[in-house]
């Protein structure tokens with residue numbers, strides 16, 4: 001299977017704190033890959049290194065065989081950060097028009113892309129509302145829409161469903177699965193176990209280490225437990 005992301009011996013410290021230690025990771029093309037770990041385990045730091053926003057102290061990262069960071073690569077990556085980067089005074093549609101302009105989408109492409117992504121996140125009826133008046137969940141959905149505007153090959157989502165109600169969370173996951181079925185590779189961070197279950201494969205992150213990496217089923221099977229939560233705890237114990 002072809003690799004989309006390769007991380008080799010990546011490490012980073014902030015001051016004296018070693019936040020990521022000796023990370024090796026392979027994400028295959030076309031899979032939904034989850035990074036599961038508690039708050040502070042280093043998930044955001046790792047995705048920022050993968051996008052090239054943060055430079056590690058050690059190691060190498062490749063996306064589609066190109067070394068990160070690369071400006072060229074940014075065209076194939078959609079990144080939704082943990083905090084929403086939206087213009088509060090603009091409407092949803094104006095925010096997306098702005099993103100489209102940055103990516104150099106032509107007028108007709110722009111209109112179509114905006115329509116498509118708004119439908120995906122179920123915000124078509126709210127496109128003329130200013131973002132300041134959006135709920136937290138609506139802002140998350142708009143951020144997701146923004147990350148899809150340029151039809152990336154690799155979508156990186158940092159806790160995409162925080163503040164989103166269970167019904168909409170389900171619908172976002174079914175959209176993610178559709179995107180995957182159309183060939184997109186998706187890397188998603190989460191600390192929610194039922195979301196982790198939906199990933200094709202998972203890496204469990206604890207204290208800056210990957211303590212296990214496999215399919216959700218195999219991770220449970222290997223530890224002879226019924227839930228990912230129990231598996232996480234069991235792998236954590238083995239590490240000590």
Ligand SMILES: Nc1ncnc2c1ncn2[C@@H]1O[C@H](COP(=O)(O)OP(=O)(O)OP(=O)(O)O)[C@@H](O)[C@H]1O
Pocket residue numbers: 014019037038039040041042043044045046082191
């Ligand atoms: N710019 C920074 N300067 C100093 N410390 C940082 C910086 N960024 C992250 N850290 C530290 O690195 C550790 C990991 O943070 P990170 O945000 O990657 O965790 P996370 O797993 O994404 O957590 P959460 O689920 O709460 O978002 C934390 O202890 C955090 O305080």
